[in-house]
Amino acid sequence: MAVLQMQKICICGLKRDRKAILELLQAAGVMEITQEASEDGVFRKTDTLESRQIFDRNAATADHALEVLQEYVPEESSLFSGLAGKPLADAERFRNVKENSEAVLEDANQILALQKQISELHASVVRLQTEAEGLTPWLQLDIPLKCGETGKTSVLLGTIGGEINREQLYAAVAERAPGLERMDLEVISSGPDQTCIAAVCIKEDAEQLEEALRTMGFARPAKSIDAIPADYVRDLERQAEKLREEAAATENRLRAHENSRENLRLLSDYYRVRAQKYAVLSELLQSEKTFVMTGFVPAREVKGLEEKLSSRFDVSFEVSEVPEDEEAPVLLSNGSFSSAAEGITASFGLPAKGEIDPTAIMSVCYVFFFGLMLSDAAYGLIIFLACFWAIKKFPRMETNLRKSLKLFMYCGLSTLFWGVMFGGYFGDAVDIVSRTWFGRQITIPALWFVPLNNPMRLLIFSLLFGVIHLFLGLGIKGYMLLRDGKIMDFICDVVLWYMLLLGLILMLIPSSLFAPMLQMQVTFPAAVNAAAKWGAIIGAVGIVLMSARDKKNPVLRIALGAYDLYGISSWLSDALSYSRLLALGLATGVIASVINQMGSMIGTGIIGTVLFIVIFCFGHMFNLAINLLGAYVHTCRLQYVEFFGKFYEGGGKAFEPFVRSTKYVEIKED
Amino acid sequence: MSGVVFALLGVAVAVSLAGMGSAMGVGIAGQAAAGVVTEDPNKFAKVLLLQLLPGTQGIYGLLVGFIALSKIGLLGGGVNWEMTMAEGLLFLAACLPIGLVGLLSAIYQGQTSAASIGIVAKKPEQFGKAMLFPAMVETYAILALLVSILAINAL
Structure with missing residues (x-):
């Protein structure tokens, strides 16, 4: 039952050891680093932002690669995996990550590149599909879409807005260009939005026919291709199929990287830890040959830390108590x-x-x-x-x-x-x-x-448990006051309240108000009743007189004391709260x-x-x-x-x- | 008229008013919770807990309703159809506290929960405190529940 005692330490060492010392401190994990002194002529901070950014980026790359792997090769995880905690890795192995970090990072980049390739391939497939869909209305056409003319005739291919059939088309053309007869009009496909038509006529008439069609809203296809549409679409599908196969193959190649998961995780954590180290490093005050750092360490860890440090490095290790005006960080130990x-x-x-x-x-x-x-x-x-x-x-x-x-x-x-x-x-x-x-x-x-x-009985017991709980709280307050040597506060703020509350409770229990709740009439000996009465009176009077004892003005003091006595209502509501x-x-x-x-x-x-x-x-x-x-x-x-x-x-x-x-x-x- | 009518009306008041209140309260808190989850799905469990807090009034209503039903005898089949009007009205009166307080406290608790969900959105580490504010509102529903139970039990 305690807050762990903290001590302040100040470590001063050689600059060349600084990274190794930080690593040791980071591994020990018992020191909270604080910033005390500021830069001056001798001691300066060094900027490590650039290396930190590289580390962060590498960690992010590994994370990203892991996400990609999870997407393509989902790792089985049970419902309870959240409870399992992190797996253990050897410190030795963790240190060795550095040696093959290049290779693992390369691996991560490859995974990301493969994923990029896959998404590009999928995008291409979609593009081909869209193109094929655009040609669907022309699928019945058995000549190339680009076909403009034969030896003697002109071919007009295009769309007209709205849905019409062949007869309507002939009628409409006849109405607009009455002289035209040597022509062949075909409806390739027809839908509510547009009708695709093919018109063939003698070359001389072409202009007239086109003019007539144009007044009906005729437009040539946006994309004309030099192939029979059905063949072309088949070709597109073949290409899409090929791309799909390629994407699948790439996915398989990506899946082959499944085994690098563990390395990627180690790598990500390795760079994360290094970035943390460098963040501390940038806050470190360094002179040309030395550095200095301060921090809090739990008192029971200080000795071990000192031994560890001084056995490996030349350092000065100063321990001091936390000064009065400083607030030490809190670590609970129970x-x-x-x-x-x-x-x-x-x-x-x-x-x-x-x-x-x-x-x-x-x-x-x-x-x-x-x-x-x-x-x-x-x-x-x-x-x-x-x-x-x-x-x-x-x-x-x-x-x-x-x-x-x-x-x-x-x-x-x-x-x-x-x-x-x-x-x-x-x-x-x-x-x-x-x-x-x-x-x-x-x-x-x-x-x-x-x-x-018998709910009444449990209600009484609930309130009883509540009162005990509340008294316990007041007791701890009393303990804290006694510990700090504040005897006067202890008597006024704790003892008087105990007297008042206990007196009131003892007075209430034998009263007729409580009898039905307790399902019996309690009678105390006269001495208890008297003690209860006087305890309550002394308590109440004491609180009125003493609770505002730091005020000089007697009227104000009594008024504030009376207000404090009103706090009895909060005790009532607190106790009733235990009815829950x-x-x-x-x-x-x-x-x-x-x-x-x-x-x-x-x-x-x-x-x-x-x-x-x-x-x-x-x-x-x-x-x-x-x-x-x-x-x-x-x-x-x-x-x-x-x-x-x-x-x-x-x-x-x-x-x-x-x-x-x-x-x-x-x-x-x- | 048999007093059973009023007794059953009391059950209806307890269950439906408190249930309506909880439905509204949970609804209000749920909208806020859904907003937080769109931003950060990891906070789902925390905001769900906060959303559920105004749901208890409905359960208290059910509780009182159930105790009243069994007191009236509607559960076991031994209904006393000769119950006087006064007895029936007593049941109705006993059910009123949890019905009324349940309705209002659940709505306000829902609004408080929504505000607490806002705390979790910005400062998830303050979850313990965020949970307290809606729990404060619930106290009054618990007090009403207590009176309703004690009253029905005494009938």
Whole structure:
């Protein structure tokens, strides 16, 4: 339960070692590099932008080649591949990438070139197809499209807008050019948009005929070819076929590169890591012969790092505590159980300077409340087994994901526990199945009580759990104040509130307001009642007088104190907020019963049984999913708003060490 | 007239008003979610979670409706047709909180979810906080649900 202690280090070394030292630091991954000093006459930064751009481009080329490979030779990936994490690569092998990087890069470029070729070939095929389509209306023509004349006759080929047949065409021409007789008009094809015609006439008449046709909207074909259209189209198809074959062959050649995947991945990561190194390098202050760098390192790693560095290089390694006015980056360190909930803390905000890490206490409460909200033994078992299987099956899972799954595994156990307490196994599935199919109702008795039969009781317990949770939060605030030696603050802001709240609760419990809720009349001994009364009074008066103790003006001080006392209403609303424990717990159980009931309505025949199983599976899957979401969101809310609200603000900066941040492989340290 | 009419009207109020609210809320949030996914499909899971948040009111409505149905006896077949008007109206009154609050809170929760989806679009690392805002609205639906359940259970 802690925020890791950070130390500041300052490394000063020889310039010629700078790359090797950076590599070592990057591999160790325990140092967050900071910028302290600025450039001066002696120390300057060097610009590495150019090499970084080359590295980035090479990494991008490899990525792109991998994408192309994935497109043409899809790699089989299971549904769970997202859980598997990055495969391990030897550090030795990673270093060797450099030696054959040229060849791999060449390979990547070849893949990209092949892909470009393929897309060009496909584009050509499309172009040929379009051309062939354009000639479709002329397919019936048995002379070349370019044919203009024979020895004695002229040939007019072209289109007329609209749909007409041969007779109409003759009639129209006769109307426009009455003298013409020695001609032959043919309709090649006709559609609603245009009609393709061929007209043959004696050469002398050609002009007159064309004029007549032109008034009807005659136009020669846009592209005239010196071949019979049908032959030409056949030729085009042959060409397209050839191109297609070529594309297929190219694709096969591309597929042959499948084996370079692994090398490409290594190459991409290699350049990525180098680019990161150079980014740090450009920020490094360097003199003619030396360089200097500063940063934060977790205190427990400092010694190891120093040994590693000074055994290999001539460096000066200075360690100092983090100065008072500086905020060290935050890295959480918790035990196996609590570390699972670090993600929950982090997504609210890491502890700021001076705050304690709330993860340890929060994780226990989280698991407890989560189980109470879902509260179904079967669901809990399913969640537990699923998470357990995933964690065991994929040992190389990414760390944050593993932590989340581990948290849900514990939450599953808690859900199982509460399910047994409240007698929920897929809701009331056991009752319904035994009653409908076997004629005798069997009920697994709840270890504690069934919430639906006695919601008031669970409501009281929900509020009780809530009050304990809230008091715990106030207690942590008290601990933090005591730790910092602020005794006065501790008494005024924590002890007085405890007195007031406990007094009020103890006064309320025996009152007639609470009797029906508790289903019994509680009577305390007179001494307790008196203590409760005086505790509440002292608490209230103390808060009014003391909470604004830094104000000199007595009127203002009392007014602000009274306002602070009004904060009691927020305690009330905070406590009532825990009623969601009851509401969500009931929601799971009741919807599960609705599903069971629906399933059992069809009957006990074979069809009824099969349908019951189908409804049962899908219904409970849906119910589990929706209530899992509800339990997750509302447990987070109880921690963030109610619990953290009492003592925790967050706002710390996460520790971001200089590491080899890779995309495809994880490098095994040697 | 038998009180069962009003009791069933109560069930209808709880299920349909809360369901309508959730449909609208999930719809509003869904439009925002779809917009984010067009830009970045990787955020699908996160925005889907946020879209689903206003969906719970409908489930609460169903919950109250179901408990009321079984209390009236409409599920097991043992309906008390002699139920007085007053008893029926009591059921209706008990169902009102989750119906009304469910309707309005789901719509507003949907709008809040849409805004939170905007947070995820720009700052995905702030997902934990983005999730809180819609959850705040839901509190009131939960309080209404509680009163409805307790009231029906007491009848």
